[in-house]
Amino acid sequence: MVAQSPTPAQVQTEDGSLTLRARTHGETYHSRHGARQESLHVFIDAAGLAHRLASGQVSILEIGFGTGLNLALALDLLAPDHGSLHYVGFEPDLPPVSARASVLAAGGVTPQSADRVLQLANHGRLTDTGLDLLLRTEPFPAPLNSRFDVIWHDAFSPANAPELWTPDLLAAEFTLLRPGGVWVSYCARGAVRRALQDAGFIVERLPGPPGKREMLRATRPL
Secondary structure, three states: OOOEOOOOEEEEOOOOOEEEEOOOOOOEOOOOOOHHHHHHHHHHHOOOHHHHHHHOEEEEEEEOOOOOHHHHHHHHHOEOOEOEEEEEEEOOOEOOHHHHHHHHHHOOOOHHHHHHHHHHHHHOEEEEOOEEEEEEOOOOOOOOOOOEEEEEEOOOOOOOOHHHOOHHHHHHHHHHEEEEEEEEEOOOOHHHHHHHHHHOOEEEEEEOOOOOOEEEEEEOOO
């Protein structure tokens, strides 16, 4: 079983979904302006995930599994007769299962997707038809044999987790993306954008989710 951190406080967000507030530094896991809306806008829609899944197998790397909401929303997109998902998430400080279950229940995801995400966090790995999901509890970066189509960079902010936004770490993510793959994040700080460009990414500033002016999408050139 994956180790779990002390229970964080639940926070109602403006779209009716829930998020959690970390006990250590007080930052929320999702936007208070709408947890579900932020996940859909940044990590599903900006990554073109529906189109990618409809076209075949997709590999996703997530830095900051957190509550598992992003993954649950992705699982909702999987059709039973086509598309497959390979996922690797990193989360060294997993919230307790009761807190994660509450966020998923309020996040508008199907019960099947929520259950799969909870099983993954409980066992560390989940395989099923069209699915290969792995949750790792060591800090990122760590050795990986896979290459990915999409990277979700959903760590806490640079102010609270600066070690997850260093130029070296972002450059490591570049090497893990397949050509044409995309990196997406809610964070639009200039230092992050410049580090991504220095790593070799083509970087776009896109309109952000509710309450945030911009987000970043970075593509590894073909």
